[in-house]
Amino acid sequence: MYSKLGKRCFDIIAALIALISLIPFLLLICILLVFTGEHEVFYFQERLGYKKSKFLIWKFATMLKYSPNLGTGSITLRNDPRVTLIGRFLRKTKINELPQLVNVLIGNMSIVGPRPQMDIDFIKFPVHIRKVINNVKPGLSGIGSIIFRDEEQLLSSAEGDKHLYYKRYIAPYKGEVELWYQKHLSFYTDLMLIFLTAWVILFPKSELVFSIFKDLPKRPEIFEIKQRGKRNTDLSIVKSVRPLADP
Numbered sequence: 001m002y003s004k005l006g007k008r009c010f011d012i013i014a015a016l017i018a019l020i021s022l023i024p025f026l027l028l029i030c031i032l033l034v035f036t037g038e039h040e041v042f043y044f045q046e047r048l049g050y051k052k053s054k055f056l057i058w059k060f061a062t063m064l065k066y067s068p069n070l071g072t073g074s075i076t077l078r079n080d081p082r083v084t085l086i087g088r089f090l091r092k093t094k095i096n097e098l099p100q101l102v103n104v105l106i107g108n109m110s111i112v113g114p115r116p117q118m119d120i121d122f123i124k125f126p127v128h129i130r131k132v133i134n135n136v137k138p139g140l141s142g143i144g145s146i147i148f149r150d151e152e153q154l155l156s157s158a159e160g161d162k163h164l165y166y167k168r169y170i171a172p173y174k175g176e177v178e179l180w181y182q183k184h185l186s187f188y189t190d191l192m193l194i195f196l197t198a199w200v201i202l203f204p205k206s207e208l209v210f211s212i213f214k215d216l217p218k219r220p221e222i223f224e225i226k227q228r229g230k231r232n233t234d235l236s237i238v239k240s241v242r243p244l245a246d247p
Contacts, residue, residue: 003136003185010190011111015104026098029060029090037084038065042099047116050137055108057116058099062087074120075163078156094201100140112190113139114178124167129175136182141197143181143216144174146209149200154223169222176217184213 002010019026033041040061047057067082076083076091083091090096103109109116116138117125125133139145148154148170158165181189196209210216 002187006187007110007185007190008107010187011104014111015101018098019101019105022098029095032086033061036086037061040065045118047118047138048122048134049108049116050134052134053108055103055106055116057109058102060090060096060099062090062096072162074118075155075166076152077162078152080152094141094197097140104140108137110137110139111141112181112193113137113142114181115139115142115145121166121171124163124171125175126172129172129179132182133175133178136185141193143177143193143209143213146193146196146200147177147216147219148174149204169220173217173220173223180213180215180217 030041033039038061043059043061043063044056045059046054049055062084063076063080063082064084072080087096100109104111113136114133122130151170154170155162155165158169181193192212196212199208200206210219
């Protein structure tokens with residue numbers, strides 16, 4: 001019941017409350033963007049939504065114009081030169097995603113769900129995940145966003161082709177945790193994921209999500225190694241880990 005009517009009602013109420021509460025703050029961000037960077041306030045991009053339907057996602061502009069055609073394309077790295085000065089702050093705090101509350105009200109997104117993908121990134125998921133990941137609406141945040149809150153750092157530290165690294169290591173596990181979400185979709189799960197979204201913004205190194213949801217798919221060894229590598233400053237062992245999926 002909740003996964004359909006209940007979830008939609010929750011989305012509308014939560015999005016309205018958030019937008020009304022944040023109007024002064026959002027207006028301030030709009031003014032700052034008008035007078036900084038490339039003087040663009042919003043950025044619209046086509047993404048895949050529910051049942052693979054396409055829609056335009058709303059974001060605050062944080063990157064140079066035509067950035068998808070520059071550098072690493074759809075993949076953004078830590079200290080990416082395409083990101084503007086104020087854009088770095090907006091991306092780090094996830095404020096750049098707040099305009100998607102409009103997408104939630106329109107109905108092509110939910111407060112919680114898998115992040116909506118561009119076509120070029122969607123095909124990096126394993127086939128069995130591509131078949132079902134869009135059976136729920138994409139979300140402003142979700143379990144994948146929380147676990148991969150440091151995705152830019154992971155990609156920045158990866159050697160070689162960043163797109164291949166995403167396909168081999170990140171996409172398979174991100175897809176598995178999103179399938180976990182579909183199986184555990186409930187009002188409680190959504191509330192906890194909203195709380196955890198705020199929590200990891202304040203405490204980005206926190207692993208609380210794995211304590212609250214103890215039955216999450218086991219994190220692949222490569223990410224455990226990278227976590228240890230951050231503490232030991234030795235990532236050489238990563239090269240010897242087998243990929244999670246074929247390229």
